[in-house]
Amino acid sequence: MLVSSRSTESVSEDIARVRLAQTEVNETQKDVEALKQQTTIKLQALLSHIAELSAQTRLLDEKGKQIATELGMSAADLDAFVPVSIPDNLQDDPLLHEIAKLEQSLDLKSQQLSMLESLVRGHHIYEQSQLSGRPIESGWLSSYYGMRADPFTGKPAMHKGLDFAGKAGENVVATAAGIVTWAGDRYGYGQLVEIDHGDGFVTRYGHNDTLTVSIGDVVTKGQPVAKMGNTGRSTGVHVHYEVIRNGKQVDPLPYVYKK
Incomplete structure (x- = not known):
């Protein structure tokens, strides 16, 4: 039985088209696999970023609460900042939306922490500059300000002072920061020892045995400046x-008992 050359050519063309289609399918499968791999890597990176942001946010939140408690602030005080809204183009993508929320929260917590640290510095400076407390670490009040024999x-x-x-040798301490x-x-x-605290206030600590500071030294509140003596x-x-x-x-007693 004879087969025409046209039939043979047609079969060859069909085979060629099938092979081409198979090649295209194989290439498409490779592209799909590559895309899946890239998507998996990106997804893992996004999830890792989310976990990192969550951890940072929790850390800042805990630190902020701790400082706020020390300052006597409530949780409501910490929420004074109003967070910015999330862009509309991120609302439809759950992962990107979650990342945007966490980044926003992280930024908010950072602002709150910065504010609290600023308050702490101001609070600390104020406390340091206020005359209060006794000029000794241990001992007792033996003589008051005013007329006496x-x-x-x-x-x-x-x-003109308090004794x-x-x-002997007990620490004598500064009752406020100064020079x-x-x-x-x-x-x-x-x-x-004489210390200038600014705002017109000066303190004196007399009859010491030895001195532990020199003229020009900057001292902090509670810092030992001398050893008690005679x-x-x-x-x-x-x-x-x-x-x-x-x-x-002036009478130091009100400053000794000042809170």
């Missing part, structure tokens, strides 16, 4: 504490 002459004399007695303007011997006071015009181990306001000695 002079311990050397027995005659009435003005006592705190204690053990040391005197550190050395002065008549009557013995070994004296130098100068003194009848026993104690520190003579004065508060000077605008050049005049």
Whole structure:
């Protein structure tokens, strides 16, 4: 039986078309696999980014709450910032929407934390600058401000400070932050430390045994400035504490008990 050349050519063309189609299918499958792989990688990256943002947000949130508690602020105070709205073009994509929300929350928490840290710095500076507390770490109040019998002459004399007695060598501490303007011997006071706190306030710590600061030193509240002693015009181990306001000695007692 004879087969025409036209039939043979037709079969060959069909085979060629099938092979071409198969090749295209194979290429398409490769493209699909590559796309799936890329999508998986991107998805993993997005999920990892979401997890990282969530962790950072929780960390900032906890730190913010801790600082707010120290400042006596409530959770409502932390929500004073109004978050910006999420762009409309991200609303339809759940993953991108979630990332946008987390990035927004992270930015918000960062702003809140920055505000709280600023408040803490201001609060700390204010507390440091306020005269309050005793000029000793241990000991007792032994003599008040005002008229009393002079311990050397027995005659009435003005006592322009408070005396705190204690053990020799105990720490004498600054009652507020400031700059040391005197550190050395002065008549009557013995070994004296004088600190300028600004706003017209100066404090003096007299009759010390040794001094632990020098003129020009910047001191913080509660910092030891001397060791208690019995130098100068003194009848026993104690520190003579004065508060000077605008050049005049005033009763230190209200500042000692100031909260």
